[in-house]
Amino acid sequence: MLHFELVTPEKLIRSEEVHMVVVPGTEGDxxxxxxxxxxxxxxxxxxxxxxxxxxxxxxxxxIQGGFAEVNAKGLTVLAEHAG
Amino acid sequence: MASLKALKLRIGSVKSTQKITKAMKMVAAAKLRRAQEAAQNGRPYAERLEAVMASLASRVGGVGASPLLAGTGKDQVQLLVVATSERGLAGAFNSNIVRAARRKAEELIAQGKTVKFYLVGKKGRVLKRFYPNAILADQEMGHIKTVSFEDARVVADDLVARFTRGEFDVAHLFFSKFVSALVQEPTGRQLIPVPLATDRAPKSGADAVVEYEPSEEDILADLLPRNIAVQIFRALQENAASEQGSRMNAMDNATRNAGDMINRLSIQYNRTRQAAITTELVEIISGAEAL
Structure with a gap:
């Protein structure tokens, strides 16, 4: 399973194990x-x-604005707005 | 000596003041809990962002970097961003922040720099009295109940725009750091150019295989203004928590003082009353003896 975190400046929205996440990157999903x-x-x-x-x-x-990082621990999406 | 009636009125008025301060203290305590929670919730984002920025900055390096990171090459015009609260009656909260900013300003002026101010929050306006011509902008946050990231971004965008126009070279941010409900620390830190603890970044060998999309430079350019917004957002959140903590303390002290005052006044009232009774008795007895 993939460890997935979704964080906004206001709070940590998600931290869970998922199968797959599709992220809208600047240069394509x-x-x-x-x-x-x-x-x-x-x-x-x-x-x-x-x-x-x-x-x-x-x-x-x-989600709006931010960036995604994939490292050994999993996927972290830092967004300005989510949900 | 004050008359009985005057004393009674005085006690009544102190009592109602005490009721108000007590209520304010309880309100501050409730708000403090919420503000503290909000500040805590914002921590993961800020930490991640800082870590990423540090590692990016260390690999992109100084050459050709954005002026937000490298600076304008000058430090003549210094901007002090002073974040204060919208309301008073919070002990020395606002004056502490303003004092920290003024100390920095005096220091910079002594070095021959030009100092400008950018005020966030109504209570920083006292600075206008000391530096009437140095106020660049005055952002009021009165309509905002709980700071959202949007509010911070408005300030950050304005700052970045002014920086790009060359209105200042270096920006410092002043706010009150929330240490605990009892301790708030007025703090100043550099905002632009973004100070990065590059030595804390992981060794580039460890994550050299990371792929970037778009390039490292582009990502960094995108993150820098965002980082400024986050810094301001954090400062506003810390400020909100500190303000409530400080108010809670101030109101607790006020309530206790009012209690002491009521005790003192009651004693005085009782003594005066007893003295009046004694005088009356003496008059009656001596009147009866004279018969």
């Missing part, structure tokens, strides 16, 4: 699964799609 290579990207205004398990319906969370 990208999906992050467990074991993704270290990666960093700014994000454009759009929506995160959170897949709790393979093949499940994605949960959509709109």
């Amino acid at each position: 990208f999906g992050v699964l467990e074991g993704h290579a270290p990666f960093m990207s700014t994000i454009r205004d759009g929506a995160l799609s959170i897949y709790r398990s393979a093949g499940a319906q994605p949960e959509i969370v709109p």
Whole structure:
């Protein structure tokens, strides 16, 4: 499972284990699964799609401004606005 | 000696003052809890952002970096951003911040620098009295109940725009750091150019394989103004918590003082009353003996 965190300046919105997250990057959407290579990207205004398990319906969370970081611990999305 | 009636009125008025200060203290305590929580919730974001910025800045390096990071190459015009509260009756909260800012201003003026002020919050306006021509802007936050990130961003965007126009070279931010409900520390720190503890960043060898999209420089350029907004947001949150803590203390002291005063006045009232009774008795007895 992928450890996923969604943080805004106001609070930590999500911290959970998920299957996959699709992030709206500035240069195109990208999906992050467990074991993704270290990666960093700014994000454009759009929506995160959170897949709790393979093949499940994605949960959509709109986000605005910020960036995403993938490291050994998982995916962290820092957004100015979310939800 | 004050008359009985005057004393009674005085006690009544101190009692109602005490009621008010007590209520204010309780309100401050409730608000403090909320403000503290908000400040805590904002910590993860600020920590992450700082870590990322530090590691980016250490690999991008100084050459050709954004002026927000590298500075304008001058330090002649210094801007002091002073964040204060909107309301008084919070003990020495606002005056402590203003004093810290003034000390810095005097220091800079002594070095021959030009000092300008950017006021956030109504209570910083006392600075106008000391430096009438140095006030660059005066942001009122009165309409805001709890600071949101948007409010901080408005201030940050304005600051960055002014910086780009060359209105100042270096900016410092003054606010009150929340240490505990009893202790608030007036603090000043550099805001622009962004000071980065690059030595704290992880060694570049450890995460050299990280891919960046777009380039490192672009990400950094995007993050720098955001970092300023976050710094201001943090300062406003710390300020909000400190203000309530400080008010709670001030009102606690006021309530206790009012209590002491009521005790003293009651004693005085009782003594005066007893003296009046004694005088009356003496008059009656001596009148009866004369018969």
